[in-house]
Amino acid sequence: MLLTAGKSIPEGFLDLFEEAGIPVLSTPLDTYTVAQHLHSLVARVDPGSSEKLTALKRLFQKHIGLDFFQSH
16 A cells, blocks of 8 residues: 555554555655656566566565455
8 A cells, every 4th residue: 555645644543554465665756746656667677687576576575464364
């Protein structure tokens, strides 16, 4: 989940997200600006990009893992 506008989140909500296994990112930017950045983002990983693939696998396993997909 991506939260915008830098609003503080009541601690109870963060606990709920954590219990549900939902990753949460927060930014001080407003929603429109974030949408513009995401729209213009080019996130390409070519099959020959072994360093990027290794980093992506490591980050995925560390922060998301397969359990997330099997339980939802």
